[in-house]
Amino acid sequence: MFSLVESLELILGWSIILFIALHLYRKAENLPSIWKVAIAIAVGLFSFSINIPVAGELISLPILPLGVWALNFFLRKRERSWERYRPFAWLGFGANFVFLILALLAIPLQNLIYPEDRLTTYVSDTENASLIVLHPSADDSAALDKKILLEQLEISNQQAVQSEEWYYDTVMDHEMEDRNERFPYQLAEVSAKWGSGFSPLVFIEEDGQGIVVMKEAEQKYFRLEHSILQRGES
Amino acid sequence: MHKKWKWLWIVVPLILVTAGGLYYSAVVKNPGSFLSQDRIINEINKQFRNGETEEILDIEYLDDRNVFVPFRSNKDQYGMAYWEWRMNEWELMMVSSSGNPVMISSNEGDPENQFIVWNLHPDDEVEKAVFYLTMERNFQVSQGEQLYTPRVQMKEEIGFEKSYGSMKMPADWSTYMKSYQxxxxxEDGIPFDVFNDAFFPQPHFAYGWIPYTNQNEVAELQHTRGQSGFSSGYTETILQLNPSELESSSEES
Structure with a gap:
């Protein structure tokens, strides 16, 4: 899904680079050709970087300006060329730092607009929400109560995913024939908050009051006050 | 001199796009009519090791680009073949001397366009089949992150009027599989499973089926042969299951 913060990062980052590039261009004594400038910046972008995990994200930290060195090597016979395009190559390398800073700033920004601890971040548009039965132990006659779902989204409270406990609860002392899956429903056709960049998979607990949201190989568990499932006659 | 070069920025991409469009419309065509019976038999026989095709049982369009052909050989074997329309011709994607159900998918395993096809031996007298999509229940704890994967066991029941046929993958199955993937x-961040994979194998989807006789008992397939054949398409095995391998079967009707 579309990520608003990521798009803003890109737009802002490149705008800054463009702004500095224009500034350098005007200052230049003998006007360099525009497309060569663009290439110099693009080549300067290449760097040897290491990825550092920061707050669950991988941030790319540039170490060696490989692109700048490469350009220097290729233009070493033409001193005038190198002098003209060197500042732009360094600008390209510097762009890595601009994006690094923006990436760091994006983390709190993303969490501000799309708080990770609220169910409404992950389950936002429920207009076409539907139930998919995943396991035969589910109540076949259960239907989704969209009105209650809408209310409960706001009231939910987050709890810990207890994967090991849930697993053994179902499996221990229960033969295959009488195992009841704890999360036998998928809440399908719902989307996360617009611009969050999430495409979550949503499970509903068999009592209709628990929701597990899974995105980017992570899970969060929320409990509701009322069940969102209507039981029919079984 | 300067002005002349500026035009290139518009003209070159325009030429490329036009050329691409012309090539596409010339080479890539809409599916034409399917092959003649003789062609079909010829193409199958080239791949079929165990005898010759004696009778074509059906020519079934799974969708407008995929055609399924169950056939019978001169040695009383019931096999299957399917063609896919690629670019401008029908391409043979699979020939199997076995009629056991398989999942075929055009489009590189896109869950939207997958079909189950089968051609059982009529002497096995299978009245109905239940197909299953399963995934193991799993839990995982690593670096403080907990992941619980519920057991998935979705089924689709289908009555067999004839011993051969096809079924599109149920929409619920593809919805769940896509969502799960x-x-x-x-996110392009820490690849969750770089170190985990070795220690925490991820659960996988699996397809299964159980055939039933008209007495509602699990059918024993004495005559339908096991898997063998060629396939250049994307086929997935559908394992025949034992009811004891299923959860909650006491709740099943």
Missing amino acids: QALAP
Whole structure:
């Protein structure tokens, strides 16, 4: 899904680079050709970087300006060329730092607009929400109560995913024939908050009051006050 | 001199796009009519090791680009073949001397376009089949992150009027599989499973089926042969299951 913060990062980052590039261009004594400038910046972008995990994200930290060195090597016979395009190559390398800073700033920004601890971040548009039965132990006659779902989204409270406990609860002392899956429903056709960049998979607990949201190989568990499932006659 | 070069920025991409469009419309065509019976038999026989095709049982369009042909050989074997329309011709994607159900998918395993096809031996007298999509229940704890994967066991029952046929993958199955794959993909950040994979094998989807006789008993397939054949398409095995391998079967009707 579309990520608003990521798009803003890109737009802002490149705008800054463009702004500095224009500034350098005007200052230049003998006007360099525009497309060569663009290439110099693009080549300067290449760097040897290491990825550092920061707050669950991988941030790319540039170490060696490989692109700048490469350009220097290729233009070493033409001193005038190198002098003209060197500042732009360094600008390209510097762009890595601009994006690094923006990436760091994006983390709190993303969490501000799309708080990770609220169910409404992950389950936002429920207009076409539907139930998919995943396991035969589910109540076949259960239907989704969209009105209650809408209310409960706001009231939910987050709890810990207890994967090991849930697993053994179902499996221990229960033969295959009488195992009841704890999360036998998928809440399908719902989307996360617009611009969050999430495409979550949503499970509903068999009592209709628990929701597990899974995105980017992570899970969060929320409990509701009322069940969102209507039981029919079984 | 300067002005002349500026035009290139518009003209060159325009030429490329036009050329691409012309090539596409010339080479890539809409599916034409399917092959003649003789052609079909010829193409199958080239791949079929165990005898010759004696009778074509059906020519079934799974969708407008995929055609399924169950056939019978001169040695009383019931096999299957399917063609896919690629670019401008029908391409043979699979020939199997076995009629056991398989999942075929055009489009590189896109869950939207997958079909189950079968051609059982009529002497096995299978009246109905239940197909299953399963995934193991799993839990995972690593670096403080907990992941619980519920057991998935979705079924689709189908009555067999004839011993051969096809069925499109149920929409619920593809919805769940797509959602699951998306939810597992890490953001371009820490690849969750770089170190985990070795220690925490991820659960996988599996297809299964159980055939039933008209007495509602699990059918024993004495005559339908096991898997063998060629396939250049994307086929997935559908394992024949034992009811004891299923959960909650006491609740099943």
